[in-house]
Amino acid sequence: MKNTTGCKIIEILNLSDEQLVELSRKNVLSLSLEEMKAVQKYFEKFKRNPTDIEIETIAQTWSEHCKHKTLTGIIEYTEEKEDGKKTERTYNNLLKETVFKATVELNKEWCLSVFKDNAGVIEFDSENGVAFKVETHNHPSALEPYGGSATGIGGVIRDILGVGLGAKPLANTDVFCFGNPNTESSKVPEGMHHPKRIAKGVVSGVRDYGNRMGIPTVNGMVCFDDGYMANPLVYCGTMGIIPKDKIEKKVNSGDLILVVGGRTGRDGIHGATFSSVQLDQESDVSAVQIGNPIIEKKVLDTMIKARDLNLYRAVTDCGAGGLSSAVGELGEETGAVVYLDKVPLKYDGLCPWEIWISEAQERMVFAVLPENKEKIVEVFEKENVEAVFIGEFTADKKLTLMYGGNVVASMNMEFLHNGVPKPTRPAVYKIKEEKIQKSVEMDSSEISRALKASLSDLNVCSKEWIVRQYDHEVQGQTVIKPLQGNNVEISGPGDASVIFPYTVVKGTKKGIVLSNGLNPQYGKINTYKMAASAIEEALRNAVAVGASIEKMSVLDNFCWGNPDNPEILGSLVRAANACYDMSKAFGVPFISGKDSLHNEYSIGGKRYSIPPALLISAMGVIENIANTVTMPLKNDGDKIFFLGTTRNELGGSVLAKIKGIKDGIAPDVYPEESRDIMKKIYQAVNESLVEACHDCSEGGLAVAISEMAFAAGKGVKVNIDAVKIAGAKSQRTDLTAAEILFSESNGRFVVEVKPENEDRFKEILKGAVFAEVGCVKDDKNVVFESEKNKIEIREDVGVLLNSWRSTINW
Amino acid sequence: MFYIEIYTKKGFKNSHGEHVLSDILGIGVKDITKVEYSPLYVIDGDITSAEAETIASELLSDKIIETYICRSEKQSKEEDGKIGSPFSVIEVWYRKGVTDTVSESVVKAVKDLGILKEIKVKTGHKYYLYGKVSQIVLSDVATKLLANTLVQEYIAQ
Numbered sequence A: 001m002k003n004t005t006g007c008k009i010i011e012i013l014n015l016s017d018e019q020l021v022e023l024s025r026k027n028v029l030s031l032s033l034e035e036m037k038a039v040q041k042y043f044e045k046f047k048r049n050p051t052d053i054e055i056e057t058i059a060q061t062w063s064e065h066c067k068h069k070t071l072t073g074i075i076e077y078t079e080e081k082e083d084g085k086k087t088e089r090t091y092n093n094l095l096k097e098t099v100f101k102a103t104v105e106l107n108k109e110w111c112l113s114v115f116k117d118n119a120g121v122i123e124f125d126s127e128n129g130v131a132f133k134v135e136t137h138n139h140p141s142a143l144e145p146y147g148g149s150a151t152g153i154g155g156v157i158r159d160i161l162g163v164g165l166g167a168k169p170l171a172n173t174d175v176f177c178f179g180n181p182n183t184e185s186s187k188v189p190e191g192m193h194h195p196k197r198i199a200k201g202v203v204s205g206v207r208d209y210g211n212r213m214g215i216p217t218v219n220g221m222v223c224f225d226d227g228y229m230a231n232p233l234v235y236c237g238t239m240g241i242i243p244k245d246k247i248e249k250k251v252n253s254g255d256l257i258l259v260v261g262g263r264t265g266r267d268g269i270h271g272a273t274f275s276s277v278q279l280d281q282e283s284d285v286s287a288v289q290i291g292n293p294i295i296e297k298k299v300l301d302t303m304i305k306a307r308d309l310n311l312y313r314a315v316t317d318c319g320a321g322g323l324s325s326a327v328g329e330l331g332e333e334t335g336a337v338v339y340l341d342k343v344p345l346k347y348d349g350l351c352p353w354e355i356w357i358s359e360a361q362e363r364m365v366f367a368v369l370p371e372n373k374e375k376i377v378e379v380f381e382k383e384n385v386e387a388v389f390i391g392e393f394t395a396d397k398k399l400t401l402m403y404g405g406n407v408v409a410s411m412n413m414e415f416l417h418n419g420v421p422k423p424t425r426p427a428v429y430k431i432k433e434e435k436i437q438k439s440v441e442m443d444s445s446e447i448s449r450a451l452k453a454s455l456s457d458l459n460v461c462s463k464e465w466i467v468r469q470y471d472h473e474v475q476g477q478t479v480i481k482p483l484q485g486n487n488v489e490i491s492g493p494g495d496a497s498v499i500f501p502y503t504v505v506k507g508t509k510k511g512i513v514l515s516n517g518l519n520p521q522y523g524k525i526n527t528y529k530m531a532a533s534a535i536e537e538a539l540r541n542a543v544a545v546g547a548s549i550e551k552m553s554v555l556d557n558f559c560w561g562n563p564d565n566p567e568i569l570g571s572l573v574r575a576a577n578a579c580y581d582m583s584k585a586f587g588v589p590f591i592s593g594k595d596s597l598h599n600e601y602s603i604g605g606k607r608y609s610i611p612p613a614l615l616i617s618a619m620g621v622i623e624n625i626a627n628t629v630t631m632p633l634k635n636d637g638d639k640i641f642f643l644g645t646t647r648n649e650l651g652g653s654v655l656a657k658i659k660g661i662k663d664g665i666a667p668d669v670y671p672e673e674s675r676d677i678m679k680k681i682y683q684a685v686n687e688s689l690v691e692a693c694h695d696c697s698e699g700g701l702a703v704a705i706s707e708m709a710f711a712a713g714k715g716v717k718v719n720i721d722a723v724k725i726a727g728a729k730s731q732r733t734d735l736t737a738a739e740i741l742f743s744e745s746n747g748r749f750v751v752e753v754k755p756e757n758e759d760r761f762k763e764i765l766k767g768a769v770f771a772e773v774g775c776v777k778d779d780k781n782v783v784f785e786s787e788k789n790k791i792e793i794r795e796d797v798g799v800l801l802n803s804w805r806s807t808i809n810w
Numbered sequence B: 001m002f003y004i005e006i007y008t009k010k011g012f013k014n015s016h017g018e019h020v021l022s023d024i025l026g027i028g029v030k031d032i033t034k035v036e037y038s039p040l041y042v043i044d045g046d047i048t049s050a051e052a053e054t055i056a057s058e059l060l061s062d063k064i065i066e067t068y069i070c071r072s073e074k075q076s077k078e079e080d081g082k083i084g085s086p087f088s089v090i091e092v093w094y095r096k097g098v099t100d101t102v103s104e105s106v107v108k109a110v111k112d113l114g115i116l117k118e119i120k121v122k123t124g125h126k127y128y129l130y131g132k133v134s135q136i137v138l139s140d141v142a143t144k145l146l147a148n149t150l151v152q153e154y155i156a157q
Helices: A017-026 A034-043 A052-061 A098-107 A138-143 A145-161 A196-215 A295-309 A323-331 A352-357 A371-384 A411-419 A444-456 A526-544 A566-586 A656-658 A671-684 A700-712 A737-742 A755-765 A797-805 B015-026 B048-061 B103-114 B135-146
Strands: A076-080 A088-089 A112-113 A121-122 A130-135 A168-178 A217-224 A233-243 A256-261 A312-316 A338-340 A365-366 A387-393 A398-403 A406-412 A424-430 A478-480 A497-499 A511-519 A554-557 A590-596 A598-604 A606-609 A613-622 A639-643 A693-697 A715-719 A749-755 A772-778 A779-787 A791-796 B002-008 B032-046 B066-071 B087-094 B119-130 B152-156
Touching: A017 A034, A052 A323, A052 A352, A052 A398, A052 A411, A076 A365, A076 A566, A076 A779, A098 A590, A112 A130, A112 A406, A121 A590, A121 A613, A130 A145, A130 A554, A130 A590, A130 A779, A138 A145, A138 A196, A138 A233, A145 A168, A145 A233, A145 A295, A168 A295, A168 A478, A168 A497, A168 A511, A168 A526, A168 A613, A196 A217, A196 A295, A217 A338, A217 A497, A217 A511, A233 A511, A233 A554, A256 A295, A256 A323, A256 A371, A295 A371, A312 A323, A323 A338, A323 A352, A323 A387, A323 A411, A323 A671, A365 A371, A365 A639, A371 A387, A371 A700, A371 B087, A387 A693, A398 A411, A406 A411, A424 A566, A444 A566, A444 A656, A444 A791, A444 A797, A478 B032, A511 A526, A526 A554, A526 A566, A526 A613, A526 A671, A526 A693, A526 A749, A526 A779, A566 A671, A590 A797, A606 B152, A639 A671, A639 A755, A656 A700, A656 A737, A671 A749, A671 A755, A693 A700, A700 A779, A700 A797, A737 A779, A749 A755, A779 A797, A791 A797, B002 B048, B015 B032, B015 B119, B015 B135, B032 B048, B032 B103, B048 B103, B087 B135, B103 B119, B119 B135, B135 B152
Parallel strands: A076 A424, A168 A217, A338 A398, A554 A590, A715 A779
Antiparallel strands: A076 A088, A112 A121, A121 A130, A130 A233, A168 A233, A256 A365, A256 A387, A312 A365, A338 A387, A398 A406, A478 A497, A497 A511, A511 A613, A554 A613, A598 A606, A639 A749, A639 A772, A693 A749, A715 A772, A779 A791, B002 B032, B002 B066, B032 B119, B087 B119, B087 B152
């Protein structure tokens, strides 16, 4: 398919299986032999070969990115235990039988729109819903970090604009996984960017796009691991608010198709199919898009005006697959005719299929009632936003594309949307029993060194260099912020962010909490536990700032390697099962999600897969934003309580990495125990009994307490012997001081309470596992002591703060 | 066609240049001691020298901390007043067909200035690298830090 202004006929009817595979590969269609044969069979019925635009349309519509063929296909799963016993199960649709099933069974009435639109929507109040979506933009960011991440955030903002009849974006989130930024240049594979260059480029892209859109970036995290060296993960999320009466959309035949915003160029050709291709040195240049936030900001402002004037019936964004996906999606039930020569172009010379599948950014597609034709264009033109009618929705259930007066594509919508053969993939998971590590004996000075090393570790250390580049205050509604402390010079890491949407919802007291959970290190041991831990962590973070577990929702984002490898797919099935189990156990529904598979790269012909990563993003509604808390300690003399059970769970921990500890149990989740604690914390926060609260995650208790202390510039004294401990399943219960301080067991919180509130706090916590472990001091020393183990660690908060802050200062 | 280069005035900090120098040291190149950064604009269209000067002074440069050169042809290294200085130059431009959003903004802003003629704008980056380095090292700096050859091309001399 050369770059001509015409249309080519693609010979397919007489091709052999080998030739079909070659045609798919050569044209970056990413279609399997089975799929190519389905295309061949379809056109045999009409006794003609397809045009290039027809075959490209099928490839985009059937792409893994758009159809999620792996997670919705048939999976024959085998689980094998160490004793050789096997259990087998066939999934006809993994997503429907795990993640979505939990949501259906939970049947929360406040879930307003789930898994059917561009984002999930839950109830905010009687008049409004709140929408949340998180997307990935991994492969483009590996090739062009700045453009790739900028269009990642730009794309997910458009998802929020394209949910229902359009939500107004209130906040962005970003989560990244990079290779080690300190990798020697000579060790970076030929043709790949250095991880530090990728990290800096990605951060700049999100910064520039988010800041220029006037949307605060309020929550995120960064994970470093060599496994992401050539294949970074870039997750971008956006939350927005939408009136309840604008959540549903419906396209009718006769509605006009309006394209609004940016012009179409060759940007991002094959983006949707490219996301199913492994990265190598010869990846396709045109798969990279470049964003323009100024155009998108104008689209945002004008379309919200048009929405409130009821000038259109449906809208969606032009994302992966471009107009092909957007028009195809809106016209699935009706049919559509599009005149491609009416699409505004950046420059001449694009052939019809390029116009149709280009992923040029900042474009939205609307279904407009004919009587509103002039009015809607006037709204956009007033602000210099280009708006052009390119066709109409029909009643023939066909997709018809016209160019230069000729029909260049004519296909049934039914075939296009439901004709993709369901692949059957084998999946295998071999369960290995986790082995507990040798007892970790460390004296006081070794623990002190380990504490400072943990605080400096790339996965724990301050991300201030990144956070401060983002505008997290714009719109003036950010109540709980990403960095918290006494002043700009002294700050600690917040657990979650809270937005108070008072400018959009007049008179409200309610807030929206956003948090996340991700830890690929646990996935190297057990992907079930990784997924369960991510869900628990996201919820824990939200609860730590005052959210109620009763009105929380979550989003899943699976980033995995090649699902054609049965063991990789098996590990994904395990994680999906954990999603079902935890969603049910916590009573927290999934409302939206996304998967990015084929995250692997090839060097010298050898394939490398990324460590599996499941990002869980949580969103909830807080009844009164006055009842929220931050993590820095507040008052000298206050009591420190430690809630939850500490188990011998050092598998995948920061200490295990620092000390080179082999073996170790990955943290498990005990939903009954931790849900009960979460509910009790909420009650205590709402009775104003909690001065500060912080979740315990990477680095364990030692890191959590230190962060609370240095964020406040206050001292704290903690009795290690008072911490409630228990064995991990069938393991020893006699934990050493180091194991107690650095275990990463889930379900734990550090809470500061005033002495006069101690009794009431204890009363609320009755029945839960908790202990009073220490108090806030005015001497600026963090002290951990254990009489039993003859341990005393004493560190100045300034020294600890410096350890935490000095790692990333690029 | 006008070629406009924006310089930081003497006595003011060239922040971007300092960041680039830090990155250069970070990839193990020790022989470069100072980096100065200049944004570049090529404006193609039927505009006069006076209009090009207006665009350079009123739109593209900050009068307090920056100055500019505006020539009707691309300036050679010998002409730019820095001859004799021990520096190398790397210029980075977008490849043809890659969306250049800054140029789109410049086109609009020029109209807002009241210059209503049709123009095309191309934007680039110029780095003056002080210190003695080989062509191989220059190419290394260009490809590892300054230009993503997937979407950009560079000239190093």
